[in-house]
Amino acid sequence: MNASTVAAPGQVRTVPVLAAEGIEKSYRHGMWPGRRQQVLRGVDLALWPGEVVGLVGENGSGKSTVMKILVGALPADAGTITRSGRMGYCPQEPVVYERLTCDEHVELFARAYGMSQEAERRSRRELYAALGFERYASTRADQLSGGTLAKLNLGLALLPDPDVLLLDEPYAGFDWDTYLKFWQLVAQRREAGRSVLIISHFVADEQRFDRLLDLRAGKAVPR
Numbered sequence: 076m077n078a079s080t081v082a083a084p085g086q087v088r089t090v091p092v093l094a095a096e097g098i099e100k101s102y103r104h105g106m107w108p109g110r111r112q113q114v115l116r117g118v119d120l121a122l123w124p125g126e127v128v129g130l131v132g133e134n135g136s137g138k139s140t141v142m143k144i145l146v147g148a149l150p151a152d153a154g155t156i157t158r159s160g161r162m163g164y165c166p167q168e169p170v171v172y173e174r175l176t177c178d179e180h181v182e183l184f185a186r187a188y189g190m191s192q193e194a195e196r197r198s199r200r201e202l203y204a205a206l207g208f209e210r211y212a213s214t215r216a217d218q219l220s221g222g223t224l225a226k227l228n229l230g231l232a233l234l235p236d237p238d239v240l241l242l243d244e245p246y247a248g249f250d251w252d253t254y255l256k257f258w259q260l261v262a263q264r265r266e267a268g269r270s271v272l273i274i275s276h277f278v279a280d281e282q283r284f285d286r287l288l289d290l291r292a293g294k295a296v297p298r
């Protein structure tokens with residue numbers, strides 16, 4: 076697959092914001108060099124502007140491994156990744172600092188992203204409102220519930236308005252109201268031409284996705 080020439084279904088001459096071709100990955104287990112577990116056996120996928128795609132697979136099928144390779148947090152054994160936009164990544168386990176409040180996290184991440192104070196203020200207001208956790212603005216991370224921590228995790232990935240948002244099991248800890256808010260947010264991003272890749276071991280609402288891929292036997296198979 077060539078990221079610059081392949082057209083999305085129904086689209087002509089668009090460039091994917093993220094493309095993976097022939098991704099392979101194995102992990103070594105134990106001390107013996109021969110004991111390797113081949114997890115990915117040639118994963119191909121492309122994410123187009125304005126698309127919401129689901130990558131679905133059973134526990135242990137390699138979803139988080141794909142995600143980490145896509146964001147560059149883990150090297151692949153073989154294959155290529157092409158990225159053409161700003162990436163936002165929301166890992167399965169929130170990476171936060173226990174002693175910092177939600178507001179302090181936003182400040183820290185906004186500075187790391189190089190955002191202006193005005194952009195930070197606007198983005199913070201929008202995210203707190205969209206996910207409904209403004210009342211926890213001054214609460215330390217170690218005092219947040221699991222669901223609110225998941226909202227902070229998602230909010231921090233969304234802060235710089237990335238072209239591509241990669242979410243690893245994003246709604247596992249959400250209550251129903253937050254689940255619906257989450258999908259509103261995803262729909263807004265799609266309308267704005269942003270792309271979202273969601274990985275999960277289950278998909279309850281297939282119609283909310285533009286496409287689904289099943290991760291099976293180390294490959295991503297269109298459903």
Ligand SMILES: Nc1ncnc2c1ncn2[C@@H]1O[C@H](COP(=O)(O)OP(=O)(O)OP(=O)(O)O)[C@@H](O)[C@H]1O
Pocket residue numbers: 102103114132133134135136137138139140141276
């Ligand atoms: N760092 C590692 N070292 C060795 N094996 C690993 C490592 N990370 C993952 N694995 C193995 O690779 C396989 C795929 O793991 P991965 O976490 O990518 O799957 P997953 O589909 O995200 O699973 P889950 O749905 O349970 O989160 C599993 O068998 C796991 O034990």
